[in-house]
Amino acid sequence: MQKRDILGNFVKKDGVLCEYEIKKLDGQSEAYSALITFLPGTRELRCNDCDKALCLGSEGYKWLMYLPIGEFWSLETFYNSAGELIQWYFDINKRNFIDESGMPCREDLYLDLVVLPDGQTMTLDADELQEALDISKISIDDYHHAYKIHDQIKASKWSNVTFLSQLSAKLLADYA
Numbered sequence: 001m002q003k004r005d006i007l008g009n010f011v012k013k014d015g016v017l018c019e020y021e022i023k024k025l026d027g028q029s030e031a032y033s034a035l036i037t038f039l040p041g042t043r044e045l046r047c048n049d050c051d052k053a054l055c056l057g058s059e060g061y062k063w064l065m066y067l068p069i070g071e072f073w074s075l076e077t078f079y080n081s082a083g084e085l086i087q088w089y090f091d092i093n094k095r096n097f098i099d100e101s102g103m104p105c106r107e108d109l110y111l112d113l114v115v116l117p118d119g120q121t122m123t124l125d126a127d128e129l130q131e132a133l134d135i136s137k138i139s140i141d142d143y144h145h146a147y148k149i150h151d152q153i154k155a156s157k158w159s160n161v162t163f164l165s166q167l168s169a170k171l172l173a174d175y176a
Contacts, residue, residue, distance in 0.1 A: 001094055001138060006034045006067045006104040008076065015043035016057070022104070023174060031068040032104040035175045038062070056086060064171055067104045069096050072149045074106050075158075077168045088115040088164050090153055092146045094138075109138065109146040113153055119161045121154060 011018050017039040025031045038061045045057030060081030067074040072093050078086040094107040110128040115121050132138045157163045
């Protein structure tokens with residue numbers, strides 16, 4: 001398991017130039033969002049887990065992050081430079097929390113779920129989850145927890161394109 005902050009791990013790579021803003025959201029439960037905007041000169045960030053090498057980040061692209069404290073997942077919404085939705089990406093986590101510096105963070109459990117604009121879903125990194133179990137990076141309880149959360153997301157409103165579109169639009173509007 002790796003501790004990752006709300007900004008993820010891509011924005012800290014060489015060749016990635018971006019600006020970002022993190023906000024605590026109003027509402028009944030504690031949640032945070034972040035908007036990352038990629039600047040000129042940023043190298044392309046590609047997803048090789050898909051059938052094709054999909055570009056997820058480049059100049060003008062935006063990533064909208066959503067991290068609810070107390071949940072076991074976080075959500076990333078990817079937009080291209082024309083503002084068109086690329087995909088929603090759920091990271092399955094052991095926990096979401098605020099670290100000692102006040103940064104919203106998560107402990108990644110490797111397994112991921114992607115929802116595409118047409119409603120198709122893809123499970124990613126099941127092999128990484130299995131490997132983590134095999135080499136004792138995670139427990140058998142963590143392994144089953146990851147699949148339980150994955151299946152709950154898939155069977156809930158969180159995999160509904162209309163719901164995700166409305167949520168993303170609302171969160172993005174907070175940065176306008």
